[in-house]
Amino acid sequence: MENKIELVEYNDFWLKVFEKESQSLAKLLRNNLMGCEHIGSTAMPKVVARPTLDILCIVHTLDGIEMFRNEFKAQGFSLTSNDSKHFLFERKAPEGNRVLTSVRILKKGDESISDILDFRDYLNAEPMIATEYKNAKLNLIQNHSNDIALYEEMKTRFIEAVLSKIS
Numbered sequence: 173m174e175n176k177i178e179l180v181e182y183n184d185f186w187l188k189v190f191e192k193e194s195q196s197l198a199k200l201l202r203n204n205l206m207g208c209e210h211i212g213s214t215a216m217p218k219v220v221a222r223p224t225l226d227i228l229c230i231v232h233t234l235d236g237i238e239m240f241r242n243e244f245k246a247q248g249f250s251l252t253s254n255d256s257k258h259f260l261f262e263r264k265a266p267e268g269n270r271v272l273t274s275v276r277i278l279k280k281g282d283e284s285i286s287d288i289l290d291f292r293d294y295l296n297a298e299p300m301i302a303t304e305y306k307n308a309k310l311n312l313i314q315n316h317s318n319d320i321a322l323y324e325e326m327k328t329r330f331i332e333a334v335l336s337k338i339s
Contacts, residue, residue: 218302
C-alpha cells in the first residue's frame with residue numbers, strides 16, 4: 173500500500189460537491205445543524221490540495237451525534253474519531269485507502285471553529301500568503317512525498333504561524 177501524498181490544483185468541482193454534501197448533511201443532522209462550512213485547501217482557489225473534500229458542521233450540541241452513525245454509514249461514511257469535543261466521519265474511495273470526504277462536527281462555541289474559518293478566509297483574501305502555503309506544500313512533497321507525518325507537521329506550523337499573525 174502506497175501512502176504517496178497527492179496534491180491537485182483547485183477545481184470548481186469541489187464547491188459543487190460541497191453544496192451537494194452539505195444538503196445531505198442538513199437532512200441527516202436536522203435541527204441540530206447550525207451550518208456547514210467548506211474548509212481545508214479544497215476551499216482555497218490559490219492552494220493545492222489533497223483531493224479530499226473537508227466539511228465542518230457546526231451543531232447546537234454533540235449529544236446524540238452517535239445516534240446518526242448508521243445514517244452516516246448508509247451514505248458511505250465511517251466514524252473515525254470522536255471525543256467530548258468533536259466527531260470525525262470519513263468516506264473513503266472504493267479501494268478503501270484514500271479519504272474522499274471528511275466531515276468534522278463541532279459544537280457551537282468551540283474555539284477551534286474560528287481558527288479553521290479565519291485561516292481559510294485569510295488565505296482566500298491574501299493571495300501571496302496562499303501562494304506561499306501552496307509552494308511550501310509542493311516543496312515538501314518534492315523530496316518527501318511519502319511522509320504524511322512531516323506533511324501534516326509542516327501544515328500545522330504554517331497554520332499556527334498565520335493564526336498568530338492575524339490574531
